[in-house]
Amino acid sequence: MDTIDALRHRLARVDRARQEAERYAESKTRALYEANRELTEIKEHLEELVASRTAELQEARDLADHTNATKTMFVATLSHELRTPLNAIIGYGEMLSEDLTALELEDLAHDAQRVLGAGNYLILLINDLLDLEKVEAGELGINLEEVALDPLFREVSEIISPDLAANRNRLEIEIADTASTVITDSTRLRQILHNLLSNACKFTHDGLIKIVALAELRGESLYLIIEVIDTGIGIAPEDLPRIFARFAQANATISRRFGGTGLGLALTRRLCQRLGGDISVASKPGVGSHFRFWIPLDPPLES
Ligand SMILES: Nc1ncnc2c1ncn2[C@@H]1O[C@H](COP(=O)(O)OP(=O)(O)OP(=O)(O)O)[C@@H](O)[C@H]1O
Numbered sequence: 001m002d003t004i005d006a007l008r009h010r011l012a013r014v015d016r017a018r019q020e021a022e023r024y025a026e027s028k029t030r031a032l033y034e035a036n037r038e039l040t041e042i043k044e045h046l047e048e049l050v051a052s053r054t055a056e057l058q059e060a061r062d063l064a065d066h067t068n069a070t071k072t073m074f075v076a077t078l079s080h081e082l083r084t085p086l087n088a089i090i091g092y093g094e095m096l097s098e099d100l101t102a103l104e105l106e107d108l109a110h111d112a113q114r115v116l117g118a119g120n121y122l123i124l125l126i127n128d129l130l131d132l133e134k135v136e137a138g139e140l141g142i143n144l145e146e147v148a149l150d151p152l153f154r155e156v157s158e159i160i161s162p163d164l165a166a167n168r169n170r171l172e173i174e175i176a177d178t179a180s181t182v183i184t185d186s187t188r189l190r191q192i193l194h195n196l197l198s199n200a201c202k203f204t205h206d207g208l209i210k211i212v213a214l215a216e217l218r219g220e221s222l223y224l225i226i227e228v229i230d231t232g233i234g235i236a237p238e239d240l241p242r243i244f245a246r247f248a249q250a251n252a253t254i255s256r257r258f259g260g261t262g263l264g265l266a267l268t269r270r271l272c273q274r275l276g277g278d279i280s281v282a283s284k285p286g287v288g289s290h291f292r293f294w295i296p297l298d299p300p301l302e303s
């Protein structure tokens with residue numbers, strides 16, 4: 001009887017333990033179910049959030065694209081509208097200046113030449129702005145051809161010679177044998193060089209300006225490296241990161257002292273990139289500046 005009682009007692013304990021275990025299992029299952037439901041809710045919420053953020057981003061991008069396209073159109077139209085009357089101003093300015101010179105009215109001829117100079121400056125500015133818009137909109141086509149560097153350098157130095165003489169600077173050109181020709185867009189290369197040289201002439205007095213061309217192997221590809229080095233006023237280290245941005249000049253006194261709008265280097269960098277390279281600068285105030293740009297020496301002609 002004792003044994004039976006003991007067994008019964010044990011059975012009751014086992015039963016209680018089983019019931020407890022079942023209750024425990026049930027409560028855990030319920031907790032798991034709750035957790036799962038919460039997770040599903042969070043997931044759905046996150047998915048909704050991601051979808052709505054993606055839509056917002058897409059909308060912002062569309063708007064930015066649209067604004068950019070509108071701006072490009074605006075600049076293109078405005079440039080065209082400005083160029084037509086400007087050409088008339090320049091044309092008549094030239095005639096007037098010649099007539100006044102012929103009449104020996106030197107003072108008046110001088111005034112007419114100033115009108116002419118301002119008109120020509122505005123045309124250059126408009127062209128720079130338009131080119132910049134085109135490169136940024138990916139609309140600037142390039143024509144690859146074989147370009148001999150020596151004649152191109154001489155041509156650009158010929159154009160720049162009044163600027164060179166204005167500040168009594170000397171120009172030296174050095175072309176390595178391995179870099180005598182390059183396959184690139186000659187108009188754009190001329191433009192890059194012209195911008196760099198005109199800066200060098202502007203910011204250097206009684207100094208030396210050097211153009212050095214050499215070939216360099218980078219990875220698997222050969223690059224043409226062109227350096228424009230001057231012994232001019234230089235650029236302070238804190239101003240260096242800014243100078244390639246559009247409308248950026250080293251500091252507020254530059255435009256007062258030297259003129260310009262700060263578009264030249266922005267366009268120059270874009271053009272270097274469009275030709276498959278880039279540009280960098282090193283400079284020391286009071287010592288001079290060293291601009292260095294590179295483009296592929298021998299890119300496939302069909303690209
Ligand atoms: N060779 C240089 N020596 C010293 N400072 C330079 C030189 N080249 C550029 N800079 C600095 O970088 C700035 C930006 O040059 P960038 O050619 O873009 O503009 P800019 O010459 O002032 O005007 P723009 O070229 O539009 O007529 C210049 O204003 C000048 O402060």
Ligand SMILES: [Mg+2]
Pocket residue numbers: 195198199260263264265
């Ligand atoms: Mg400039």
